[in-house]
Amino acid sequence: MKRLLLIPAALLSLIACNNADPQLGKASIDQVLKAMTLEEKAHFVIGMGMAGSDGNSAVVGATQDIVPGAAGTTYPIPRLGIPSIVLADGPAGLRINPTRPDDPNTYYCTHFPIGTLLSSTWNQELVESVGTAMGEEVHEYGADVYLAPALNIHRHPLNGRNFEYYSEDPVVAGKTAAAYVRGVQKNDVGTSVKHFAYNNQETNRTGNNAVISPRAQREIYLKGFEITVKEADPWTIMSSYNKINGTYTSQSKDLITTVLRDEWGFKGLVMTDWFGGDNGAEQMAAGNDMLQPGTALQYEQIMNAIQDGSLTEAQLDICVKRCLELVARSPKAKGYAYSNKPDLKAHATVTRQSALEGMVLLENKGVLPLKDVKNVAVFGCTSYDFIAGGTGSGNVNRAYTVSLLDGLKNAGFQVDESKKDAVLKHIADEEAAFKATLGDNSLAAFYPVPRPSELQPTAAELTASARANDVAIITFGRNSGEFFDRTSADFHLNAGERKLLESVTKAFHAAGKKVVVVLNIGGVIETASWKNIPDAVLLAWQAGQEGGNSVTDILTGVESPSGKLPMTFPVNLMDAASSRNFPIDATNEVYFMNRRENTNEKDVDVTKYEEGIYVGYRWFDKQNMAVSYPFGFGLSYTSFEYSEPTVANDGKTVTATIRVKNTGSVAGKEAVQLYVSAPAGTLDKPVKELKAYGKTARLAPGESQMLTLSFPTSELASFDESKSAWVVDEGTYTFLFGASSRDIRCTATAQAAASELPAHRVLLMQ
Numbered sequence: 001m002k003r004l005l006l007i008p009a010a011l012l013s014l015i016a017c018n019n020a021d022p023q024l025g026k027a028s029i030d031q032v033l034k035a036m037t038l039e040e041k042a043h044f045v046i047g048m049g050m051a052g053s054d055g056n057s058a059v060v061g062a063t064q065d066i067v068p069g070a071a072g073t074t075y076p077i078p079r080l081g082i083p084s085i086v087l088a089d090g091p092a093g094l095r096i097n098p099t100r101p102d103d104p105n106t107y108y109c110t111h112f113p114i115g116t117l118l119s120s121t122w123n124q125e126l127v128e129s130v131g132t133a134m135g136e137e138v139h140e141y142g143a144d145v146y147l148a149p150a151l152n153i154h155r156h157p158l159n160g161r162n163f164e165y166y167s168e169d170p171v172v173a174g175k176t177a178a179a180y181v182r183g184v185q186k187n188d189v190g191t192s193v194k195h196f197a198y199n200n201q202e203t204n205r206t207g208n209n210a211v212i213s214p215r216a217q218r219e220i221y222l223k224g225f226e227i228t229v230k231e232a233d234p235w236t237i238m239s240s241y242n243k244i245n246g247t248y249t250s251q252s253k254d255l256i257t258t259v260l261r262d263e264w265g266f267k268g269l270v271m272t273d274w275f276g277g278d279n280g281a282e283q284m285a286a287g288n289d290m291l292q293p294g295t296a297l298q299y300e301q302i303m304n305a306i307q308d309g310s311l312t313e314a315q316l317d318i319c320v321k322r323c324l325e326l327v328a329r330s331p332k333a334k335g336y337a338y339s340n341k342p343d344l345k346a347h348a349t350v351t352r353q354s355a356l357e358g359m360v361l362l363e364n365k366g367v368l369p370l371k372d373v374k375n376v377a378v379f380g381c382t383s384y385d386f387i388a389g390g391t392g393s394g395n396v397n398r399a400y401t402v403s404l405l406d407g408l409k410n411a412g413f414q415v416d417e418s419k420k421d422a423v424l425k426h427i428a429d430e431e432a433a434f435k436a437t438l439g440d441n442s443l444a445a446f447y448p449v450p451r452p453s454e455l456q457p458t459a460a461e462l463t464a465s466a467r468a469n470d471v472a473i474i475t476f477g478r479n480s481g482e483f484f485d486r487t488s489a490d491f492h493l494n495a496g497e498r499k500l501l502e503s504v505t506k507a508f509h510a511a512g513k514k515v516v517v518v519l520n521i522g523g524v525i526e527t528a529s530w531k532n533i534p535d536a537v538l539l540a541w542q543a544g545q546e547g548g549n550s551v552t553d554i555l556t557g558v559e560s561p562s563g564k565l566p567m568t569f570p571v572n573l574m575d576a577a578s579s580r581n582f583p584i585d586a587t588n589e590v591y592f593m594n595r596r597e598n599t600n601e602k603d604v605d606v607t608k609y610e611e612g613i614y615v616g617y618r619w620f621d622k623q624n625m626a627v628s629y630p631f632g633f634g635l636s637y638t639s640f641e642y643s644e645p646t647v648a649n650d651g652k653t654v655t656a657t658i659r660v661k662n663t664g665s666v667a668g669k670e671a672v673q674l675y676v677s678a679p680a681g682t683l684d685k686p687v688k689e690l691k692a693y694g695k696t697a698r699l700a701p702g703e704s705q706m707l708t709l710s711f712p713t714s715e716l717a718s719f720d721e722s723k724s725a726w727v728v729d730e731g732t733y734t735f736l737f738g739a740s741s742r743d744i745r746c747t748a749t750a751q752a753a754a755s756e757l758p759a760h761r762v763l764l765m766q
Contacts, residue, residue: 021035021079021080021081022034022035022080022081023080023081024080024081024082024324024327024328024333025081025328025333025334026081029321029324029325029328030321032080032081032082032324033317033320033321033324035080036077036080036320038303038306038313039303040077040080041313041316041317041320042299042302042303042306042316043075043077043299044074044075044077044082044320044323044324045075045284045289045290045291045302045316045319045320045323046075046280046290046291046294046295046298046299046302047072047073047074047075047087047290047291047292047293047294048072048073048074048075048084048293048294049293049294049295050072050274050293066084066086066142067086067088067096067141067142067143068096068097068100069088069095069096069097069098069397070086070087070088070089070095070096070143071087071088071089071095071147071274071292071293071393072086072087072274072292072293072294073085073086073087074087074290074323074326074327075294082324082327082333083327083330083332083333084332085144085145085326085327085330085332085333086142086143086144086145086332087143087144087145087147087192087271087292088138088141088143088145088146088147089147089148089393089394090134090146090147090148090149090394091115091147091148091149091150091164091180091394092111092112092113092114092115092164092389092390092394092395092396092544093109093110093111093112093134093137093389093396093398093544094109094110094134094137094138094141094143094146094396095109095393095394095395095396095397096109096141096143096397097397098397098399105340106399107141107340107397108344108397108398108399109137109141109342109344109396109397109398110133110134110137110342110344110347110348110350110351110396110398110544110545111351111388111389111396111398111401111544111545112130112133112134112347112350112351112354112396112544113130113351113354113355113358113389113541113542113543113544114163114164114389114390114394114480114522114541114542114543114544115149115150115151115163115164115165115166115176116162116163116165116166116358116522116523116541116542116566116567117355117358117359117541117542117543117563118130118166118176118180118354118358119166119167119172119173119176119358119566120357120358120359120360120539120541120563120564120565120566120634121354121357121358121562121563121671121695122172122562122563122564122566122671122673122693122694122695123357123669123671123695124175124176124178124179125179126354126357127176127179127180127183128179128180128182128183129183129350129354130180130183130350130351130354131179131180131181131182131183131184131186132183132184132186132187133183133346133347133350133351134146134148134183134184135183135184135185135186135187135189136187136342136343136347137342137344137347138184138187138189139187139188139189139331139336139338139342140338140339140340140341140342141338141340141342142331142332142338142340143189144189144190144330144331144332145189145190145191145192145235145236145326145330146184146189146190146191146192147192147194147238147393148180148184148191148192148193148194149166149176149177149180149181149191149193149194150164150165150194150195150394151165151166151173151174151176151177151193151194151224151225151228152165152173152195152197152198152199152200152221152240153165153167153168153169153170153173153200153220153221153224153615154166154167154168154523154524154566154567154615154616155168155200155201155578155582155609155615156200156201156576156578156579156582157486157491157523157524157525157567157570157573157576158485158486158487158488158490158491158523158573158582158584159200159201159202159485159486159523159582160201160202160448160480160481160482160483160484160485160486161199161202161482162480162522162523162524162567163389163390163394163480163522163523163542164390164394164480164482166224166566167566167567168566168567168568168615168616168617168631169566169616169617169631169690170219170220170221170222170223170224170227171223171224171227171690171691171692171693172566172690172693173224173227174223174224174225174226174227174228174231175227175231175693177193177224177227177228177232178227178228178231178232179232181193181228181232181233181234182231182232185232185233185234185235188331188334188336189330189331190234190235190236190268190326190329190330191234191235191236192234192235192236192237192238192271193225193228193229193234193236193237193238194237194238194240194273195238195239195240195241195273196225196237196238196239196240196249196255196256196260196270197217197221197222197225197240197244197249197255198210198212198217198221198240198242198244198249199240199241199242200221200607201485201582201583201603201607202482202483202484202485203484203485203583203586203603203604204583204604204605205241205242205483206241206242206275206276207242207243207605208241208242208243208604208605208606208607209242209243209244209245209246209605209606209607210242210243210244210245210607210609211245211606211607211608211609212244212245212609213609213612213721214719214721214724214762215612215613215718215719215720215721216609216611216612216613217244218719218726218759219613219718219719220613220615222259225237225260226264229260229264229265229266230264230265233267233268234268235268235269235326235329236268236269236270236271236326237260237266237268237269237270237271238270238271238272238273239255239256239270239271239272239273239276239277239288240273240276241273241276248276248277248278248279248282249276249277250270250272250273250276250277250283250286250288251277251278251279251282251283251285251286251288252286253285253286253287254762255286255762256270256286256287256288257286257287258760258762259760259762260287261287262760263759263760268322268326269289269290269322269323269325269326270287270288270289270290270322271288271289271290271291271292272288272290272291272292273292274292274293275293275295277291279301280297280298280299280301280302281301281302281304281305281306281310281311284302284305284311284315284316284319285310285311285315287318287319288319289318289319289320289322289323290319290322290323290326302316344399348545348546351543351544351545351546351550352544352546352549352550352553353550355540355541355543355544355546355547355550356550356553356554356558356559356561357559357562357563357669358541358543358563359538359539359540359541359543359550359551359554359561359563360538360539360541360561360563360564360565360633360634360635361536361537361538361539361554361561361563361634361635361636361637362519362527362531362537362538362539362629362633362634362635363531363532363534363535363536363537363635364535364536364537364635364637365514365535365536366535367471367514367515367516367535367536368516368536368538368554368555368557368637369554369555369556369557369560369637370471370555370556370557371557372470373413373470373471374413374414374470375413375414375415375416375468375469375470376408376413376414376415376416376469376470376471376472376473377415377416377465377466377468377469377471377472377473378404378405378408378415378416378472378473378474378475379454379457379472379473379474379475379500379504380454380474380475380476380477380497380500381423381426381427381451381452381454381455381477382404382451382475382476382477382518382520383403383404383405383473383474383475383518384403384404384405384420384423384424384427385403385424385427385452385477386401386402386403386404386475386477386520386547386548387477387478387479387480387520387521387522387542387547388401388542388543388544388545388547389480389522389542389544390448390479390480390481390482390522390542391447391448391449391479391480391481391482392481392482392483393482394481394482396545398545399545400545401545401547401548402545402546402547402548402549403547403548404473404475404518404520404547404548404551404552405417405420405548406548406549407547407548407549407550407551407552408473408548408552410548410549410552411549411552411553411556416465416468416469419455419457422455423455426452426453426455427452430450430452430453431449431452434449434450435449447481447483447484448479448480448481448484449479450479451477451478451479453496454496454497454499454500456496456499456500456503457503457504459503459507462503462504462506462507462508463507463511465507465508466507466508466510466511466513467511469513470513471508471513471514471515471516472504472505472508472513472514472515472516473515473516473517473518473555474500474501474504474515474516474517474518474534475517475518475519475520476493476497476517476518476519476520476521477520477521478490478520478521478522478523478525479522480521480522480523480542485583485586486523487584487585488573488584488585490525491524491525491526491573492525492526493525493526493530498530501517501530501533501534502533505533505534514535514536515533515534515535515536516534516535516536516537516538516555517534517536517537517538518538518540518551519537519538519539519540519541520540520541520542520543520547521539521541521542522541522542524567524568524569524570525569526571526572526573526628527569527628527629528569528571528572528628531628538551538554538555538561539563539565540554557637557666559668560636560637560638560666560667560668560669561634561635561636561637562634562636562668562669562670562671562695563634564632564633564634564671564673564740565629565630565631565632565633565634565740566631566632567616567631568616568617568620568627568629568630568631568741569627569628569629570620570627570628571626571627571628575620575625575627576619577611577614577615577619578609578611578615580610580611581602581603581607581608581609581610581611582603582607583603583604583607584603586603586604613686614686616631617630617631617632617741618686618687618689621686621687621688621741622686622687627742630740630741630742630743631740631741632671632673632690632738632739632740632741632743633740633741633742633743634671634740636664636668636670637664637666637668638662638663638664638665638666638667638668638701639662639663639664640660640661640662640663640664640668640670640699640739641660641661641663641745642658642659642660642672642737642739642745642746643658643659643661643746644657644658644659644706645657645658645735645737645746645747645748646658646748647735647748647749647750648750649713649733649750649751649752650713651713651753652712652713653710653711653712653713654691654710654711654712654713654715654716654735654750655708655709655710656674656692656708656709656710656735656737656748657706657707657708657709658672658706658707658709658737658746659704659705659706659707660672660696660699660704660705660706660707661699661702661703661704662699662700662701662702662703662704663701663702664701665701666701667698667699667700667701668698668699669695669696669697669698669699670695670696670699670739671693671694671695671696672693672694672695672696672707672709672737672738672739673690673693673737673738673739673740673741674690674691674692674693674709674735674736674737674738675688675689675690675691675735675736675738675741675744676688676689676691676716676733676734676735676736677733677734677735677736678716678718678729678731678733679729679730679731679732679733680729680731681718681727681729681731682720682727682729683718683720683727683729685718688736688741690741691711691715691716692709692710692711693709694707694708694709713728713752713755714726714728714755714757716728716733716752717755717757719759723756723758724758724759724760724761724762725756725757725758725759726756726757726759727754727755727756727757728752728753728754728755728756729752729754730752730753730754731751731752732749732750732751733749733750733751733752734747734748734749735747735748735749735750
């Protein structure tokens with residue numbers, strides 16, 4: 001049996017072409033496909049492997065020499081004019097190496113805000129503009145496909161990859177991802193929407209079997225992908241690592257062909273996540289067109305299957321053709337002369353400005369925006385060491401990160417720096433001590449380093465600081481990263497953080513001064529037990545490389561905060577329905593290539609999504625349960641009035657309008673959410689579900705805007721498993737215009753006729 005030879009692309013390019021062979025870009029795709037040998041076809045659907053990897057271990061961001069640090073490349077066939085194209089990581093910015101051997105130049109990329117912040121903007125136009133800036137860097141650095149966005153559902157607060165994902169709600173996730181894709185692909189480069197599908201935990205992510213009902217799949221976990229495919233036409237989709245009801249997603253024809261292609265009309269390419277799945281031939285048969293980064297075993301599996309008849313060459317040809325179509329539309333195939341000089345200065349402005357709209361003001365007792373403040377005291381290690389984003393494939397090799405300390409100084413504040421040197425040394429010492437425990441591990445660079453313990457000021461130091469400064473700002477941070485789920489300890493403020501909060505607040509309040517907490521985090525934490533201690537709480541998320549400047553712009557009122565939560569903040573971790581079947585504090589080992597045997601260990605090998613469609617606010621509403629902050633919540637420096645609600649349904653489209661007026665004293669934007677409450681019908685329904693949303697322009701005090709929100713009438717449907725159909729019940733539907741899921745300002749009603757849209761009866765999902 002012939003084995004996969006990982007031949008360097010530079011050597012392949014020297015192989016002479018036969019002028020009689022059809023050339024990609026000159027001949028038709030079908031002509032090129034017909035000219036390929038079986039061996040070439042089997043090679044072509046497999047990537048070029050990873051430098052430093054034997055196929056049995058993973059080295060994230062290691063690839064060939066075209067764009068050093070890119071995640072992967074495709075297999076070139078020079079005799080047919082087929083180049084190798086470059087696939088590069090995202091989603092918070094392009095991930096490539098900043099330095100190259102024997103090259104004095106640097107190749108930094110812009111670190112944009114993380115996914116949770118982008119979705120918190122509730123502004124699709126803004127997200128599209130961020131995507132456009134990202135795509136320009138992809139294009140000018142010579143990559144062809146950007147491995148982003150990521151839009152899996154926030155099923156549980158501790159999912160380690162929630163920072164890259166958008167929301168607990170599929171409409172927010174899908175609309176945000178669609179805007180992102182449109183922006184990136186304006187640059188004539190592709191996206192790879194990931195992880196398709198059901199990647200809702202990192203624990204044993206390559207072996208976990210997600211057991212999910214058909215209804216929950218259709219209404220919650222697939223809906224965001226459906227929206228993105230239909231509204232943005234991504235070039236590629238990336239299948240996930242996990243199984244769905246016993247079958248790897250990359251080997252599920254029901255998922256990849258029946259649902260994605262036959263039902264949704266997707267025309268692009270499907271690729272695996274790196275080393276995903278366990279049978280290359282089954283992946284081809286399912287319609288998973290490209291296997292990345294490529295191994296010799298996958299080549300053997302495909303060739304063996306062709307020989308024994310379990311895979312036909314015609315089935316393989318379908319995947320090969322899609323790979324050819326992807327390569328043909330790439331900048332590389334078109335001969336684009338990339339500059340290696342994207343406009344990083346302009347993109348720094350984009351990331352600074354975009355972050356403003358995604359920061360969420362959670363509490364404010366009149367202290368923000370800061371007025372008549374000159375001297376500021378900062379506390380917490382994260383004030384000095386701001387977290388731009390997460391680790392793993394979502395990291396970005398950037399030129400700098402602006403700390404909160406520096407952001408305040410840039411805005412002209414006098415910041416007490418008496419503890420700066422001691423804090424920075426403390427951070428460095430604890431980070432070095434942690435890394436020393438990791439040993440020689442190829443994934444060690446991607447382990448999320450625990451946040452340093454907090455240095456506790458003495459009572460005398462606090463008294464002096466409160467006397468000398470006008471306000472105190474405490475920053476609490478949480479690292480984010482793939483490979484690992486967060487722990488329950490990470491969900492809570494630890495003893496040192498709680499002590500710092502209480503001691504600083506006590507000292508400053510005794511001096512008649514205010515205290516602001518900034519949360520530099522990637523996912524939900526517990527807030528109910530302490531949120532009333534300080535005078536304000538600003539959720540800054542992980543705002544990219546300009547984070548300190550962006551936070552300062554919000555604190556000082558350069559912009560009124562307009563971000564709103566794309567997920568619920570529960571009072572207690574166990575309040576979330578999925579806490580009953582999520583691997584909370586499980587042994588969080590990394591299983592990458594060497595998967596463990598399925599032992600049916602609860603929530604690790606097999607995770608039963610027993611809550612069904614009741615994820616996030618759907619669950620809390622159903623239980624009428626108190627939350628710390630509801631889905632869609634966010635304060636402003638101004639106030640808004642909703643009036644004149646209308647809804648019309650013509651049978652094809654529901655169109656709603658609402659007038660929003662700025663009734664406060666400063667300019668600001670308002671994100672309006674449109675929920676629907678269905679009449680009693682044949683199926684159990686949530687109390688309400690988000691169906692559309694929109695954001696006003698920047699309204700001056702007294703100014704108003706009529707906002708129009710619309711969606712297809714078919715989106716009123718629920719999935720009836722007994723009929724394998726989307727069913728709209730006849731009756732009166734109530735439309736709720738909300739400032740959050742629990743702050744409904746206006747309502748209107750409209751009638752809908754009964755309808756039924758059959759779906760393919762997908763056997764795997766029964």
